[in-house]
Amino acid sequence: MGDHHRMIVNLNESQIRALDQVRAVLDGTQTLDFAPAASPSKRREWVGSVLRRFRYNQLKRPHRGLVLRYLRRFSGFSRTHMTRLVQLWMLGHRLAWVKGTPANAFARRYTDEDVFTLAETEREYGRLSGPAMVVVLRRMYQVYGDERFERLQHLSASHLYNLRRSQAYRLHHTTYTKTRANPKGAAIAVRRAPAPENRPGFIRIDSVHQGNTEDQRGVYHINAVDCVTQWEVVATVPTLEREHLLPVLRDMIDQSPFRILGFHSDGGSEYINHEVARMLKEQLIDFTRSRPRHCNVNALAESRNGNVVRRQFGYAYIPAEWAKQFNAFCVDLLNPFLNMHRPCLFGTEVPDPKKPGRTRRVHRHEDVMTPLEKLASLPDAGRFLREGITLDQLQQQARSQTDVEAARQVREARERLMGKVAGQTQPRYADVWSFARSRSA
Template identity: 45%
Template structure:
């Protein structure tokens, strides 16, 4: 249904405001010719003497014209500006734009693009000026009439044609990923066969802020007992990583036999390989297309590091206090008092190995270490005994150790805030 409205009785700003407040539920759409709406805008602006109105009144009138004309606020503002510019010359509002009578003619056809692609392919995509010169020689020197239009092709437009859809369809190139040939480490998944001492290691970055790097957390966990050691460094360069890496290996109570990491350069390098070779530790690295080779360390990143250290940026200068917190409080709590889930492997009737997590399989890494020692699967370091480790674990309850860890962690983060306020 169409309703014609006579709005000439609206003569004051107050009446306009009452009209706008009462027609919020009424939807006005653009109908008819644009010239009718232009005349309506001109009448309203003239009747209310728009140039002499204040800022508030002008806003009300613009809102009114927006509602009654169906135009956007930006379009109404442009039309009001046009009316204000031409009002002294009594030039009516009119459209200043129109659709082109015909689309722009296309100078270079699909055949020209195919010739350009052929020339690029034969010369292995040399620079634009060289290809433009070859196109000119193809027509001027060798008389090939197919290149007549391409003689005047500018270098800048040559690059535009290379980006076109037709050119890209002709120059689809599929390249395989080149394998990284690095002799350091053996590309295989470690096979501990129930023995303790094959660790997985991974690095977690604490984020950047305004181009400033954050600290790096190092997660090292045994693949059988889940004995875990956390450390923190300022950066993953050799100067920071090597001393902390030696400290991480020293914190394990048993002999390390295998060292597995991903293919990151922080671990696959000569100095790290030299340290592991000196300690007679086998170095292995993840295989291609086997994303679960280092899954244990990566899962600890989420369940331990991110849970307790969060995701916010921590500046590099706090690496030393974080490392002290890890060594003195956090790592003992992880291994003596924090339970872990250990899987029970079941062979299905089809021969597939299925892992099940039962309630009786929940135990701390120390408890798992004691059970494995009975089967003679643990080789402790010299001077370390299971009795000493158990006595250290029984020196405080699980609740007391967890509360002590939380207090130390709160003090650690509070020290960060104090230093920020001082700065």
């Protein structure tokens, strides 16, 4: 009969005398009627008898590994201890006389009390680096005379890490606390799209970098656009560090004529941090951020990055020390021009004749207007404005100069500013001024 099942044979350990039998035991095709002795000395003696039985010193390397696997399985010794026992046997020692620790083991210098003192000290300090902690230990004895640190004053940084891995150290130093769920509202910003419901004050914000050199970074432009009116505020900062970004964000919020109700950003760390969240919470502004797999959720701000910011400033390097001048240009000239003199396209939802029950967005001629005109067209627009600001004031400011005059003023001021930057960064970045002129033309 073609029986392919392996036969299991019970053997006494003393009957295992061939390497094929050892391999069969390790593979499970043969079982042993064998119980290792509880005494470590008896188990070491058995190891020596197996090594003699198989003439271990005459075996080739693969066969030695087979015997070592057999010994480790039935002796219960670790790989390290087994290697030590084999080395002693090869030197002619009787393994039954060998103690559990090697003959040349290092004498223990630091007691359990020293380890406890070390753990207690590190718990108070919050576990410093090794070189810093050994200085603390040395000072505790040499400066303050604490007798508990007499031996620890000689502790090296490298051996400190060894003591940290010891069981005694972990017993005294490690503390376990119950896992706590995040408190309600602990996450920074909610992952959802803004819901303006035809109300101004829900802005989308993004940042634009103005190039680098080999050793210096350029300025950053911050671009915020209102979802409903497309009211846009542009600012410039030298870096996205919080000491530069937070004051500019507050100023951008104050530049808006209406109350800011929502603040939406992507997942950039310049916005998703506790400082920005705290600032928005103080002003009762809803903080939201983009959701995964919604690549076009912040498309309004990103499209303005190209249509406004890049068209105004281009792509060339602008040194960070010019951030203050460029930000003043944005506040005084660019932002009023964008909101009072630059028309924008606004979509209108109409029924889709090809898909009953669905709508599509169209852009009609009568829907092209400036952000200020869009704001004025909203029902009861005055209730959204900040205290002390009226639509009449904004419209009077818009009529103080024509659209073309405002555009010319912005262009001339930008060219002067870019020309100064080009003069400073000559000769390598002299194309900044010419690039700005070509874009404006």
